[in-house]
Amino acid sequence: MMDAHGHAIVTRGLNLWYGPFQALIDVTAGIPHGLITSLIGPSGCGKTTLLRCFNRVNERFAYVRTTGAIELLGKNIYDPDVSLIELRKAVGMVFQRPNPLPISVYENVVFGLRIHSRRASLKRADLDAAVEQALTEVGLWKDLKDRLQVRATTLQLEQQQKLCIARLLPLKPEIILMDEPCSTLDVDGTRGIEELMFALKGRYTIVIVTHNMAQARRTSDECIFMLLGKVIEHTRTADLFLSPKSPRTAEYIEGRYG
Amino acid sequence: MxxxxxxxxxxxxxxxxxxxxxxxxxxxxxxxxxxxxxxxILFVLAIFFFVFREAAPVLFSDDFNFLEFLFSAQWYPTSDINVRYGTWALTVGSFSVTALAMVLAVPFGLGAAIYISEFSGPRQRETLKITIELLAAIPSVVWGFIGLTVMSRIIVALTGAPVGVNLLNGGLILALMSVPIIVSIGEDALKAVPDSYREAAQALGATRWQIVFRVLLPAAKNGLLAAVLLGVGRAVGETMAVLMATGHAVHLPHSLVDSVRTLTANIAAELGEAPVGSSHYQVLFLTGVLLFCITFAVNLTADLVIRGVRRK
Incomplete structure (x- = not known):
């Protein structure tokens, strides 16, 4: 799912307000298809807000107002005929704190299938296969295949976060959004998630918000630097860290502020 | 520095x-x-001790049959020739009124709790919560009045029953009294579900109803069960309103419009007239012990159920 320039997501003149506060100012950017793009910037710069626009999950709060356009395959997701349910099927989200639902591992993985298909069309064998495939893909199958019925909230944090990624996969998303997915994990957990991101790259377009500049540098192909609601610089990650064009980017990646 | x-x-x-x-x-x-x-702990033990002490002599007297006390429906405490102390009709009365009240109150109460916690806007939520708390604050004797006057007339008009004070009336009044408790405890239980669960489900494309049924109800089931059981506790223990609304006839009910008497109402109505220390007086205290055991059993079951659910 990409446009002529190889973009999976294109935002055009995107503005967003939380009540009277404008959190995104005229954001225009193209997220490349099949690659990992990181959003970096100091706290409050709007990077998480931008991420949450891509599957419109920030509209849970009534005081959010948006103008501008976000196109997925040339289709503006703010058009009135867009189904939020279909959009969120195609654009999965991983949150900062692992948030598996308080049900079994198995039910977490098939949750998406259950809510998006009629009961009669779900066969036990298909669900089993979906669970095995999703858990294999995130590297949890070996550890959890005998513990599919345990409550997901009792797993280790890293396993929980991987499970949160696994439960997106049966819905065959185009894009996976990750909001600081490693901020509650230790070094090993972070490595686990990053390796998983590399494994998923190519098949899925991944957008990751991170506070950790080293992580952005390690994992992403393109990098978007934001400041006070605006996109300051958007280029290949290697270029952004080696020869930033804007002095504000340079100062941020040197750690002068933020 | x-x-x-x-x-x-x-x-x-x-x-x-x-x-x-x-x-x-x-x-x-x-x-x-x-x-x-x-x-x-001390208070519970002391209450049990003192109530049991009043009741104990009759337990050990020769002409008292404990099985008859539990399972006979004949309650003739003041008869001159045929004194009978069977509380079965009263127990059945208590249980049937409570069951009817719960059948009515649980769907309404939980429905209202879900609506207030998940669907209403902030201003509407505040209004509803204040109103429901007000409902909970109405004294039970006032509910009894409503049962005696308003509700009984409606029941006579709608069902053609000979008397309006009956099982149905008591059940309705008790349901109205239990709903506020179920709503406020249930709403607390739903509010205690972390918002991240709702967010996770919503980001997967779940609709509001799917979130309620697939995420919130499983996540909050302990709290919701506690809400229902507190409602049951309120209904079993309620005295004044059921005394006024159920018709006060010692009688095994055969239909919804039969009059009944509950264990609580029986104690309240007869204790004042029973001479202190008489066997009638002691049997009434024994009824109190029975009531105490029933509520204890309900609470214990609730506790075990909740623990069982939690372990799983």
Missing amino acids: TDPALSNPRTVGPRPRRRAWAVIGERALETVIRASGVSA
């Missing part, structure tokens, strides 16, 4: 010692708090 004590550690004097009265005060407070915590 302008404070000299911070920049130069050597100028820091010995740590000031706490005054003796502060230490003693704290110990005393701790003791008081511990005592008030433990006192709950």
Whole structure:
């Protein structure tokens, strides 16, 4: 799912307000298809807000107002005929704190299938296969295949976060959004998630918000630097860290502020 | 870093010692708090002891049959020739009124809790919560009035029953009294579900109803069960309203419009007239012990169920 320039997501003149506060100012950017793009910037710069626009999950709060356009395959997701349910099927989200639902591992993985298909069309064998495939893909199958019925909230944090990624996969998303997915994990957990991101790259377009500049540098192909609601610089990650064009980017990646 | 004590550690004097009265005060407070915590156990045991002490003599008298007390429906406490102390009709009365009340109150109460917690806007939510708390604050005798006058007339008009004060009336009144408790405890339970669950489900494309049924109800089921059981507790223990609304006939009910009498109402109505120390008086206390055992069993089951659910 990409446009002529190889973009999976294109935002055009995107503005967003939380009540009277404008959190995104005229954001225009193209997220490349099949690659990992990181959003970096100091706290409050709007990077998480931008991420949450891509599957419109920030509209849970009534005081959010948006103008501008976000196109997925040339289709503006703010058009009135867009189904939020279909959009969120195609654009999965991983949150900062692992948030598996308080049900079994198995039910977490098939949750998406259950809510998006009629009961009669779900066969036990298909669900089993979906669970095995999703858990294999995130590297949890070996550890959890005998513990599919345990409550997901009792797993280790890293396993929980991987499970949160696994439960997106049966819905065959185009894009996976990750909001600081490693901020509650230790070094090993972070490595686990990053390796998983590399494994998923190519098949899925991944957008990751991170506070950790080293992580952005390690994992992403393109990098978007934001400041006070605006996109300051958007280029290949290697270029952004080696020869930033804007002095504000340079100062941020040197750690002068933020 | 302008404070000299911070920049130069050597100028820091010995740590000031706490005054003796502060230490003693704290110990005393701790003791008081511990005592008030433990006192709950003491009160329960004491209540059981004193009620049982009043009831005990009749248990050991020759002409008292314990099985008859539990399972006979004949209650003739003041008869001159044929005294009978069978509480079965009263137990059935209590259970049937409570069951009917719960059948009506649980769907309404949980529905209202879900609506208030998940669907209403902030202003509407506040209005509803205040109104429901107001409903909970209405004294039970006032509910009894409503049962006696308004509800009984409606029941006679709609069902053609000979009397309006009956099982249906008592059940409706008790349902109305239990709903506020179920709503407020249930709403607390739903509110306690972390928002991240809702967000996770919503980001997967779940609709509001799917979130309610697939995420919130499983996540909050302990709290919701507690809400229902508190409602049951309220219904079993309620006295004045059922005394006024159920018709007060010692009788095994055969239909919804039969009059019944509950264990609680029976004690309240007869204790004042029973001579202190008479066997009637003692049997009434024994009925109290029975009621106590029933509520204890309900609470214990609830506790075990919740623990069982939690372990899973």
